[in-house]
Amino acid sequence: MQKYTVQELSNIAGVSVRTLHYYDKIGLLKPAVRTEAKYRLYGKNELLRLQQILFFKELDFPLKEILNILSDSEFDLIEALESHGQELVLKQKRISEMLITIEKTMLDLKEKKMITDNELYDGFSKEEANKNRKEIIEKYGAKALEKSEAYLKKLTKEQFEALKNEQREIFKVLFEISNQEPESKVVQLEISRHYKNIRKFWGTDGSSNSQWRNYTGLGELYIADERFTKIDGKVQPDFAIFLSKAMTYFANTQLK
Amino acid sequence: MQKYTVQELSNIAGVSVRTLHYYDKIGLLKPAVRTEAKYRLYGKNELLRLQQILFFKELDFPLKEILNILSDSEFDLIEALESHGQELVLKQKRISEMLITIEKTMLDLKEKKMITDNELYDGFSKEEANKNRKEIIEKYGAKALEKSEAYLKKLTKEQFEALKNEQREIFKVLFEISNQEPESKVVQLEISRHYKNIRKFWGTDGSSNSQWRNYTGLGELYIADERFTKIDGKVQPDFAIFLSKAMTYFANTQLK
DNA sequence: TTATGGTATGACGTAACGTTAGAGTCAAAC
DNA sequence: GTTTGACTCTAACGTTACGTCATACCATAA
Incomplete structure (x- = not known):
């Protein structure tokens, strides 16, 4: 045996x-x-x-x-399976309710932290803000403005701050090599870093294609909104254009 | 304070x-x-x-x-909610799989215990069984036979045995008062006991209306199949008819 | 014979309390 | 002033299904 x-x-x-x-x-x-x-x-x-x-x-x-x-015998088995199954169904219901609560809570929290229109152009006066927007429309059309603002409004306050601050570092490096061609390997390598860095704010929603489009849109935003591309406190319009070109090129080469 | x-x-x-x-x-x-x-x-x-x-x-x-x-701060909260939500979703999936397994297992078990055609007329020879079925058809039509057999085949072996045995007791009482009118209160009270007793084999499926029809059908079955209404081992055809009448009356009065 | 690795028992740790058990505390009734 | 009853404290075990040591014993091959 x-x-x-x-x-x-x-x-x-x-x-x-x-x-x-x-x-x-x-x-x-x-x-x-x-x-x-x-x-x-x-x-x-x-x-x-x-x-x-x-x-x-x-x-x-x-x-x-x-x-x-x-x-025990077999008859108890069926009974046991049945009642255990009912318990499991109840568990499922409870979990469903929890999930609903979680989603509601997250919505509440995000709503609180959504950027309001005022905060979006915070630091600019109303007139300046509007001038700013008009400029964007003239140069890139109303759609570009819409997309940019929609993008920003989806961010939470913390993310908005992070967007402004956390990238100073990487922008400095890019600024150093902004005399190179936007399509050059050196620049594109840094841009890929920037892309990875920015991606974490996008979460998991949206197709990969739409993410590339978003990235291009963000480049346009940099041109339009000088808050993002200040280097050591000074506005750098040429740098913004350089950045946008490099980003668009990056997005296009990644899009298969 | x-x-x-x-x-x-x-x-x-x-x-x-x-x-x-x-x-x-x-x-x-x-x-x-x-x-x-x-x-x-x-x-x-x-x-x-x-x-x-x-x-x-x-x-x-x-x-x-x-x-x-x-x-910690608020930002962690959203993250925590998100990942916890994902955990809960996984839990739900696992429970769903368990429920499927349970259902499959129960089906398997019930199938094993389903009454086979042979067992349905177990104790009768083939000829007897067929004679039996012909009689039912003659007296109550083919539909009645079909319904009865379908009803019996849905039972498991244990339930079938229980159906035969567990009701001896209650049948004895009913036999004692079978000289009364089937519609009389005494009889109907006992019938209601019988009904409750038999109901537990039906599970939860079927509308309440169809349950009453089933009950009437069961009465007809009693007449046709003498195995169920033997009292102390002796066949009692009159008692079966009495029973069926009482059951039909009971079902009709309950059907509003 | 010893090195190596499998095995046995016992005990603590885990999560979130429930449940005694023994001892001290408070406010009111006598 | 004291007793009573309600309340509180800490400590410790019990719960579930093992994982993880610690320590000691056993088996087999070199």
Whole structure:
């Protein structure tokens, strides 16, 4: 007759040795025999029983109930499955409700942190802001403005601040090499860094294509809105144009 | 300033005193002050914090994470909600799979226990069985036979046995009063017992109307199949007819 | 014979409390 | 002033299904 040691059975069934010790202790799965040295040896019946145990365990039955099921008759099995299934359905309902609550809460929080129109042109006077917008429309059309503002409004306050601040560093590097061609490898490498850096604000929504379009749009925004491309506090219009070109080129080469 | 003792806070927030002790111990909710006698006293801030805690607890956040959330900034909150939501979605998926497995298993089990055609007329020879079926058709039509057999085939073996055996008792009582009118109150009372007794084999499927039709059909079956209405081993055709009448009357009076 | 690796038992740790148990505290009733 | 009853405190075990040591024993090959 086939006999398995703890480790053998553990390998066959994919459970830990400790689990077998435990099942033995609680009387769920006793070894067929014990050697004089107290070693546990299991036979085929035990292997089968273990597989039954694992089946119910996968269904999230507590071990005590598994013990009952495996010792009682078949009729109880159906009943057990039925009532356990009902419990699971209830769990699902509860989780659904939790998910709804979570989504609502997130909406609430995001709403609070959404940028208001005022904050969008914060630091500019109303007139300046409007002048700013008119300029964009003249140069790039109303659609470009719309896209840019829609993009910014989707950000939270923190993200907006991060957008302004966190990129100073990388912009400095880019500024240093802004005498190079926007399509050059050196520039494109830095741009890819910038892209990765900015991507984390976009979350997971939107197709990859639309992400490239967004990125191009962001480049246009840099030209239009001088807040982003200030270097050491000074406005750099040429740099913004350089940036936009490099970004557009990057986006186009990535779009297969 | 308002101060609450453990029990007061426990009543307000709907948690146990032990829970407050525990939250204190793990540093999740410390009382505002401790009296010289070591009594815990909570203020309004603590009440508010407790409510926050309970909010996240309802969402199944572990207390450790709640501790982090309540001490860290708001940005982490959204992240926490998002990842926790993803966990919950995974849980839901796993439960869905479990439910599918359970349903499959139950189908398998029931199939095994379904009555086979042979077992349906078990104890009768083939000829007898066919004679039996012909008789039913002659007296009640083919539809009645079909319905009866369909009804029986839906039962599991155990249920079939139960149907035959478990009702001996109640049939004896009914047999005693079978000299009464089937429509009489005494009889109808017993019939209602019989109805309740038999109902548990039907499960939850089928409209209530169809259940009454089933019940009437079962009465016809009793007439046709003498196995069910044997009293002390003797066939009682008159009793079967009496039963069927009483059952039909019962079903009709219940159908509003 | 010893090195190596498998095995056994026992005990602590995990999460979030429930549940005694023993001892001290408070306010009111006597 | 004291007793009573309600309240509070800390400490400790129980719960689930093991993981993770620690320590000691066992088996087999070199």
